[in-house]
Amino acid sequence: MNIFWNTSLIALSVIVAVAGSFTALAHAARMRHAQGSTSIAWMVSGGITLGMAIWSMHFVGMLAFHLPIPLSYDLPLTLLSAVPAMAAALLGFYVLRTPAVSNTRIFLAGLFMGAGISSMHYIGMAALKMSPAITYNPGIYALSIFIAIAASWIALLMMFRGEQIKLPEYVRFALGSLVMGLAISGMHYTSMQGVTISPGSVCMGGAVHIDSPALAIIVSLVSLLWFGGGILAASFDQRLARHNALALSQLQHLHSTLEKSANDAAASMLHDLSESEKKMRSVVEGALDCIVMMDEKGSLVEFNPAAERTFGYKREEVIGRNFADVIIPFASRKAHREGFERFGKTGQSTMLGKRIELNAMHANGREFPVELAITAFDWTGSRMMVGFLRDITERKKAEFEINNLAFYDPLTKLPNRRLLRERLESMLDMEVAYKTYSAILFIDLDNFKTLNDTRGHDIGDLLLMEVAERLKSCVRSEDTVARLGGDEFVVILEYLSGDIEQATIQAEVVGEKVRKVLGQPYLIQDFDHYSTPSIGISMFHSQEMTVDELLKRADTAMYQAKQAGRNTLRFFDPAMQAELEARAALEDDLRFALESGQLKLLLQMQVNELNQIIGAEALIRWEHPEQGLIYPSQFVPFAEESLLILPIGQWVLETACAQLMEWQNNPVTQDLSLAINVSARQFRQANFVEQIQSTLAKFDISPHKLKLELTESLVFDNIADSIRKMRELRAIGINFAMDDFGTGYASLIYLKSLPLSQIKIDRSFVRDIAVDRDDEIIVQTIISMAHNLGLEVIAEGVETVAQLEFLRKSGCKAFQGHLFSKPVSQAEFNKLISQSVNSNDRFPSITYSPLALWT
Known part of the structure; x- marks a missing residue:
């Protein structure tokens, strides 16, 4: 049976296909630039648009198809034919939604779209129920499907790979739309070339009769209006997107600027922090004092090199261990832990902000004195404590030596004049409460200068040391033996009787003992030496006199012993004191x-x-x-x-x-x-x-x-x-x-x-x-x-x-x-x-008389 074509409608169908393809591809482009629900909306809109383009092209193309017999179509099947076209377009667009579109995805999308075009065409052809049935040339049938798939794939390549051949975007869109429209119409008209309708065939369709060019124009206009609206919507969205993109670009630029500034500031802060940390680390590691840091439980978190040297531990050995277990001696650990527990509960410590001295323990168990200062601060939400420790062993030795130099005679190791005065002052204050008498013995060695002059000062020093030892053996432990200087010694007898006569007797007994002991022979190096003392004794009670007065009285009594022939003792005589005071006044x-x-x-x-x-x-x-x-x-x-x-x-x-x-x-x-x-x-x-x-x-x-x-x-x-x-x-x-x-x-x-x-x-x-x-x-x-x-x-x-x-x-x-x-x-x-001048004499002459002497 002969087939006739309306070329105007054919051209109109191609236009519809190209326009619809352009709209669908524009929607696909908006789909790729949008996100979330907007992207899905553009994907659905693009799929429906492409499906309508395929369906409209097929519909107009079928109106351009004429047979000598009346034609009618099965309406449900005709409408249903749009579904595979839309579904294939949606599936193709879905495949293309990913940010990176690979060649495989482009091929799959082309395959889906070609299949949709083909499915829609042949389902639509099935709505034309002819008797006998329409037959197709297998080769042309296959060619039509190939054209649909290949043209769709080429159109998509043009869209998504066009930038590789440096084509502008609108050219790529136009070429892609043209190829996609030709794919749709090419598949349709290629397929129609393989259609065989037997002569005498009769159309067996339903009541729908489609045979009016006006209807084709209406469908085309509706489709083109849809496509135009879609293009306007896409253009508006693109413009809005460009505006948003510009705003976004500006925001991104601002963000980038702020981010760069923030990054620079952060980098500077990190650099400063790094430098600060380096400096702090340098200070901590280079500090001469020990620096240890503890958390609120007392566990060590820092242990500097000075602490390693001082306490004998390596840093890695003690980090995480309790401070008390590392440094504090066993006897003090309980009190130390209780202090830390109190600090953990209250945030307060009696040790904060103070310098205290305590004993620390070396790794080998040796205890030594340290000076400790502790400060507290908050760090990463925790309360930390930093201890600054210094080994003061040498300082303590120096203080001990200074104390000895200040209060003890370096030769005999006896208390010196200063310590003697302090003890006497303390005694004079305490005598009021004790109501007892005390005595001071002033001892001077007889003829000591002769020994120094004949034997030398070294021998004299040996005698003084021996005298010091003998004096200590003559008194009680609570009594004081001191050296004033030279060969002068003082003995203080404390807490004698409350009765002056008994106290005097007690002092005399000790004085005689001292005289006899010091009078015994001395073996000094390789010779025997005999020395005797002169001893002056002064009794005292309460605050009736000053220290100077007390020493002066004892010295006066010693002077009396010297006057009495030496090697004896005398108690203080006020008359002798008065004489000495008169002598001192005369000296002034x-x-x-x-x-x-x-x-x-x-x-x-x-x-x-x-x-x-x-x-x-x-x-x-x-x-x-x-x-x-x-x-x-x-x-x-x-x-x-x-x-x-x-x-x-x-x-x-x-x-x-x-x-x-x-x-x-x-x-x-x-x-x-x-x-x-x-x-x-x-x-x-x-x-x-x-x-x-x-x-x-x-x-x-x-x-x-x-x-x-x-x-x-x-x-x-x-x-x-x-x-x-x-x-x-x-x-x-x-x-x-x-x-x-x-x-x-x-x-x-x-x-x-x-x-x-x-x-x-x-x-x-x-x-x-x-x-x-x-x-x-x-x-x-x-x-x-x-x-x-x-x-x-x-x-x-x-x-x-x-x-x-x-x-x-x-x-x-x-x-x-x-x-x-x-x-x-x-x-x-x-x-x-x-x-008495006599001019004749060399010297002046005088006359004298036994009765009248010169005056």
Whole structure:
């Protein structure tokens, strides 16, 4: 049977297919750009649109198909034919929803869509019920299906792989839509070419009769309107998507900027944190102090290298272990754990913010002192504690040594003066409560200086150490034995009887025990030594006196024991104390006298056998504002002891040199000499010779006019040193006189070695020469010996003419005494010189009378 075609409707069907394909592919593109329910909506819309495009194209294409007989279609089957097209399109689009579309997925989608196109076509053809039935050419049948699948696949490739051949998106859409539309229409019209309808066939369809071009146009218009609406919707969505994409892009850019900034800030913070952690780690690891960190249960979470060195553990050995089990000694662990439990419950600890000292334990079990400071802080929601520990073993040793140096004598290890005073002060406070007497024994070793001078200080130190041990053996454990210095010791006897008489007896018993024990022989190195003590005892009770007063009383009592012949003990005597206090007051006055000009230098003339004044002796006097004139015998001894004799001696020397300088400038007195007495301490100064030389140079006087008078005891105490100094001064012209000759223990062997110019006969021999035969012989012997040694002789204390005549007959040629003049001031002496001037004599002459002496 012949088939006729309406070419206009054929063209319209192709347009419908292309337009529908474009719309469906546009929906597919929106599907891929959307997410969630929106993506599903676009997928369903695209599937339905593509199904309608296939169905509409088939519907219009069938209207373009004409046979010589009337045609009608089965309506349910015609409508049903749209279902496989839509289902295949939905399935294809579903396959293409994934973000990454592989070639396999594109092929499967093309396969589904081609199958849908083919299914829809042949189901639609089945709605045309012909009798006999329509037959198909198998080759063309297969070709039609192939065209549907291949064209669909090519269309999808164009859509999803078009960017690989650098095609713009709208070109890819147009080409894809064209290929997809040709696939739909090509499959339809290829299939129709293989249709065979037998002549005489009759259409057996239902009542639906489709044979109007107007209907084709209506269907096409409806479809195109649908497609147009879909395209507009897709375009609007795309524009909205572009707007959203732009906004999203801006947000993403802002987000990216903020993220970059945040990342940079985070990176900077991480870097800072890393650097801070490195610095903190460096500080922790480089710290000299031990740093340990504990959690609220006391488990260690940090243990720095200093802690490893101090406690003998490796860090990995102790992390996680309890702090108490690692560092705290066994005896203290219970208290430590209780403190941590209290801290865990209350967040408070009595150890926070304090530096405490306690014992720690080394890994080997050795305990040693440490200083500990603990702080607490919150870290990751937990309460942490950090302990800073320092080994103070060396500091404790140093403190112990400092304490010993401060309070103990380094030689004997006995308490020193400072600790003794502290204990005495404490006792004086406590005596009020105890109502008992105590005693203080002041002990001085007799002739200790002799041992030092003859055997050396090392031997003296050995004796002092032995004395300390013997003293400790004589007293109770509660008593105190201390060393004040030198060879002076103090014993404090505490808690004696409440009755003064009984307490005194108890103190005397201990004192006698000490005297006997210390008096026993000492074996020092390789020789025996005998030493005795002088002991002074002072009883005391409550706060009736100060520590200084108490020590002064005991020292006074010891001085009384010395006065009593040594190797004895004496209790404090108030009369002796008063005498010593007066002596001390006089010493203070003497110090002031030197500064205020109360000391005076008097001159007593010396004459020769012709009654000519040849010089004078300078004699010091103290004009006390309250006590009047004080003689040297009353103040020189304690001036020697207090070393005030040194400035006094220098004052005498300078005053004498000033007088010689005055005499030297006067023709009448230029030949006079002046003698001054030199004390032992002054002469023993290492720079004594230099002092004399500098003083002579200061006043620019002739050295031979100055005469230094030395006593026998001074010279022979250290004969070698005396000879050396005397020769040095004699070499520059200084003259020496041996004062008080005959009263000491001068050795004739050394006497001839001394560079003396004069011997002075002591007044004790001169006084009785007129009545005592022994004194006459002594004086004559001294004069004869001096002449034989080539020395001048001067006699002092000449008060009578008889004494003078005897001395002259015995060969003495120089005299000094009240017969000629008493000691007078320098002004009075110079006046006497002026009155006695005889122009014919070298020296001023004097006249004397037994009844009228010079005053």
